[in-house]
Amino acid sequence: MNTLFREGQRIINVGLQSFADSIVQAGGKPVQVDWTPPAGGNRAAGWSLAQLLNHPEVERANETAYAAFLAAQPVVMGIGVARRQLPGMQDRMILHAGPPIAWQEMCGPMQGAVIGAILYEGWAADAAKARLLAEGGTIAFAPAHHHAAVGPMAGVISPSMPVWVVENAAGGNRAYSNMNEGLGKVLRFGANSPDVIKRLRWMADVLAPALSAALAKLGPLELKPLIAQALQMGDEVHNRNAAASSLFLKRIVPAALHSGFDAGAIADAVTFIAGNDHFFLNLSMAACKSMLDAAHGVPGSSLVTAMSRNGVRFGVRLSGTGGQWFEAPSPVVGGLFFPSYGPEHAAPDMGDSSITETAGLGGFAMATAPAIVQFVGGTPQDAIANTREMRHITLGRNSAFALPAMNFTGTPAGIDARRVLDTNILPIINTGIAHKEAGVGQIGAGITRAPLECFTQAVIALASRIGVSVPASIRPA
Amino acid sequence: MNTLFREGQRIINVGLQSFADSIVQAGGKPVQVDWTPPAGGNRAAGWSLAQLLNHPEVERANETAYAAFLAAQPVVMGIGVARRQLPGMQDRMILHAGPPIAWQEMCGPMQGAVIGAILYEGWAADAAKARLLAEGGTIAFAPAHHHAAVGPMAGVISPSMPVWVVENAAGGNRAYSNMNEGLGKVLRFGANSPDVIKRLRWMADVLAPALSAALAKLGPLELKPLIAQALQMGDEVHNRNAAASSLFLKRIVPAALHSGFDAGAIADAVTFIAGNDHFFLNLSMAACKSMLDAAHGVPGSSLVTAMSRNGVRFGVRLSGTGGQWFEAPSPVVGGLFFPSYGPEHAAPDMGDSSITETAGLGGFAMATAPAIVQFVGGTPQDAIANTREMRHITLGRNSAFALPAMNFTGTPAGIDARRVLDTNILPIINTGIAHKEAGVGQIGAGITRAPLECFTQAVIALASRIGVSVPASIRPA
Numbered sequence: 046m047n048t049l050f051r052e053g054q055r056i057i058n059v060g061l062q063s064f065a066d067s068i069v070q071a072g073g074k075p076v077q078v079d080w081t082p083p084a085g086g087n088r089a090a091g092w093s094l095a096q097l098l099n100h101p102e103v104e105r106a107n108e109t110a111y112a113a114f115l116a117a118q119p120v121v122m123g124i125g126v127a128r129r130q131l132p133g134m135q136d137r138m139i140l141h142a143g144p145p146i147a148w149q150e151m152c153g154p155m156q157g158a159v160i161g162a163i164l165y166e167g168w169a170a171d172a173a174k175a176r177l178l179a180e181g182g183t184i185a186f187a188p189a190h191h192h193a194a195v196g197p198m199a200g201v202i203s204p205s206m207p208v209w210v211v212e213n214a215a216g217g218n219r220a221y222s223n224m225n226e227g228l229g230k231v232l233r234f235g236a237n238s239p240d241v242i243k244r245l246r247w248m249a250d251v252l253a254p255a256l257s258a259a260l261a262k263l264g265p266l267e268l269k270p271l272i273a274q275a276l277q278m279g280d281e282v283h284n285r286n287a288a289a290s291s292l293f294l295k296r297i298v299p300a301a302l303h304s305g306f307d308a309g310a311i312a313d314a315v316t317f318i319a320g321n322d323h324f325f326l327n328l329s330m331a332a333c334k335s336m337l338d339a340a341h342g343v344p345g346s347s348l349v350t351a352m353s354r355n356g357v358r359f360g361v362r363l364s365g366t367g368g369q370w371f372e373a374p375s376p377v378v379g380g381l382f383f384p385s386y387g388p389e390h391a392a393p394d395m396g397d398s399s400i401t402e403t404a405g406l407g408g409f410a411m412a413t414a415p416a417i418v419q420f421v422g423g424t425p426q427d428a429i430a431n432t433r434e435m436r437h438i439t440l441g442r443n444s445a446f447a448l449p450a451m452n453f454t455g456t457p458a459g460i461d462a463r464r465v466l467d468t469n470i471l472p473i474i475n476t477g478i479a480h481k482e483a484g485v486g487q488i489g490a491g492i493t494r495a496p497l498e499c500f501t502q503a504v505i506a507l508a509s510r511i512g513v514s515v516p517a518s519i520r521p522a
Numbered sequence: 523m524n525t526l527f528r529e530g531q532r533i534i535n536v537g538l539q540s541f542a543d544s545i546v547q548a549g550g551k552p553v554q555v556d557w558t559p560p561a562g563g564n565r566a567a568g569w570s571l572a573q574l575l576n577h578p579e580v581e582r583a584n585e586t587a588y589a590a591f592l593a594a595q596p597v598v599m600g601i602g603v604a605r606r607q608l609p610g611m612q613d614r615m616i617l618h619a620g621p622p623i624a625w626q627e628m629c630g631p632m633q634g635a636v637i638g639a640i641l642y643e644g645w646a647a648d649a650a651k652a653r654l655l656a657e658g659g660t661i662a663f664a665p666a667h668h669h670a671a672v673g674p675m676a677g678v679i680s681p682s683m684p685v686w687v688v689e690n691a692a693g694g695n696r697a698y699s700n701m702n703e704g705l706g707k708v709l710r711f712g713a714n715s716p717d718v719i720k721r722l723r724w725m726a727d728v729l730a731p732a733l734s735a736a737l738a739k740l741g742p743l744e745l746k747p748l749i750a751q752a753l754q755m756g757d758e759v760h761n762r763n764a765a766a767s768s769l770f771l772k773r774i775v776p777a778a779l780h781s782g783f784d785a786g787a788i789a790d791a792v793t794f795i796a797g798n799d800h801f802f803l804n805l806s807m808a809a810c811k812s813m814l815d816a817a818h819g820v821p822g823s824s825l826v827t828a829m830s831r832n833g834v835r836f837g838v839r840l841s842g843t844g845g846q847w848f849e850a851p852s853p854v855v856g857g858l859f860f861p862s863y864g865p866e867h868a869a870p871d872m873g874d875s876s877i878t879e880t881a882g883l884g885g886f887a888m889a890t891a892p893a894i895v896q897f898v899g900g901t902p903q904d905a906i907a908n909t910r911e912m913r914h915i916t917l918g919r920n921s922a923f924a925l926p927a928m929n930f931t932g933t934p935a936g937i938d939a940r941r942v943l944d945t946n947i948l949p950i951i952n953t954g955i956a957h958k959e960a961g962v963g964q965i966g967a968g969i970t971r972a973p974l975e976c977f978t979q980a981v982i983a984l985a986s987r988i989g990v991s992v993p994a995s996i997r998p999a
Contacts, residue, residue: 277756278755279756287751291771292768295772303793316779319775424929450927
């Protein structure tokens, strides 16, 4: 004891800064260690987490799931029609983004998109009748995720829409997405005016057949090398797809021109793609979905295989908890708004496009896309910091997707729900912001985070599945 | 004095490290300042430099020249034929890269390219007869730079070759370049086999007319925004043109498909461009040439308006010294060689493509293209350090070309020959390496530096032009 006091005291303060402040005021020099209780202080989740960390079954399951994710080789097989391609798709079904939601609950842009899809299908003659039909209960609504598909923003896919067919050549599973309509007034932001419906029909009648012919001539198109190249060209393939769209065009155009397909249709299709820097987004999403579905369904795995938002609720799925969604209210996105718009006009976060972050792209790969942070007011250093932070909650780095700004190390990939709880670091998501009223469209873009609550639920459920039940003493009331 | 010694002595050592080492051995703690005599110790150049630094006439001239460089707006006007477009081009003239050189002096790849051009023009029936013709003195050889043109590697342009026509919309001056043949066996590396000649003929007969039709449909194509975008996508538009070539294709294809030109020709032209990630290089070079020519000819200006190599000698021109070339032996490029090749197989540095570095691109913009340093064994940090170093020898930063990795500051641009001498920092150049024998082609790529000797001569000549003559006492013997 004498020695201890002779050598002087050093104080380490863990957690609350205010304790350290008091010591400073008293003349001490404490070392402050930032720390907050795991799981945001949720005792039941914290207890479950403690059981699951280093749990041999979870570790093994995650190795299996992560290996399948890394091994996946998404390949564009062609373009089909939703009704014929999507597993479980029905004739009077409309798919939407995010976890399940009833018509009455849907936000404005999603209802607008559903009305547009009804008009597109010819099930109703005008928007008022389409709304009545949607309310009437004869149309089945389901998450695109339940039918192996993903769609950006409202994510609406109806039976006769064309869909990308992407196959994981390593695992054989298929994933699907609708086709990108471009910017401005578009269905995915809830617009359903005649020009929107007309464009959708043109996409089915001209764009899809022209691209089908080109793809048939080209043969299977591997998406992983294309995405890897785009990452070296400033895309994170969620909010920025300029390079990927150009690279896709460069691959498809020679095949299109030698396909023998109608020259006028090819010219119009190529012009449409060349004018849309987001065209690749839906392919990026289908690729990510196919990689993550390859890792889905491994009992015991805490790997996050889907993060998605329906404009009301944010949902998360784990590999080890099957089809279950863990939901929390969708955050309102902070970001930069187009002139004359602000947060009061914004719909809460919406869309399946956060499948890119789930796969280690988008916000997780932001280091390679400084233009994104610049757009929302940050610096390239912020972008690198964001990517670096995501390393704390992921199972590894995907060397197939090297980031030049990180000295060519791979993107942090494979979100481990346990690590999210343990560190309270929430997955970062780059996203567009939709107006809360149908049809106005995009009003900004920004960066948001997945809600902690989804992960606390997920970890408790996973613990329960592998036989770890929370003692009654700490169970929530 | 007493105070001085009581306070202890601190030693600052400027220059030679070995002096500081001796002090350290004697127990001292010197502060070492790295410094070498300006102009590499050349007394005449050092004297001239001392007169020119902060010289009001030079400062004013540089402001004028640099403003013209920054204001330049290179626009693709179309494609023409060298004989008809290039000022001063003659019927029996062959242009080459770099400063003037006689046939007998030319390195292997340049002689090979000249022989190829003679065969292409139909002036001789076979390579042996073409060689005799080249030796015979009836063909005029001239630097492409003397005819407002630039060409990569051998830079050979003969009268009936198609050329890009680029106009600086701000200044009205025009610059030209030949069209890129792709990789493998190509004229610019000295290959002249029948397939090489056949491709050149196809480029004149199919590619150029198809692109002309597309450009006519598209209208004038501004190159500065396209280059700016490519810089944000990992190109430095010298050794890496993957993004720029894709962006160019994306702009040109819709116009080509709506031009009404023969569909087969369009398909073949588009396929050729889509298969060549270097296609944009020659446009990048013509753009840089047009920007620098806008700044050329300002009396008193020490701005470097051309750096170029003929495979034997490296040449530099200043804005304020007119048509004069300041030459030194061309360096052998250190870099990474393709398997089975090494420095012993390499031709010395060759080509007009260092016009890109002269304009603040290429090696000067390397921070944005970490893939380049990775290719030659460096890291992204090395790339950033290279760009940062070039700030010491340039007049400013070109905000039209923002570099994401440098927090969106502009490329260092406008090499000031005075600053090169004052700092002994030599301009950095990214370049391909040609085999020293004709026709073998590219055997590697690397990073090199412009020789100091060119700048010492240039500064002495500029000083003399503005009436500053070196005193006899320090004039070289």
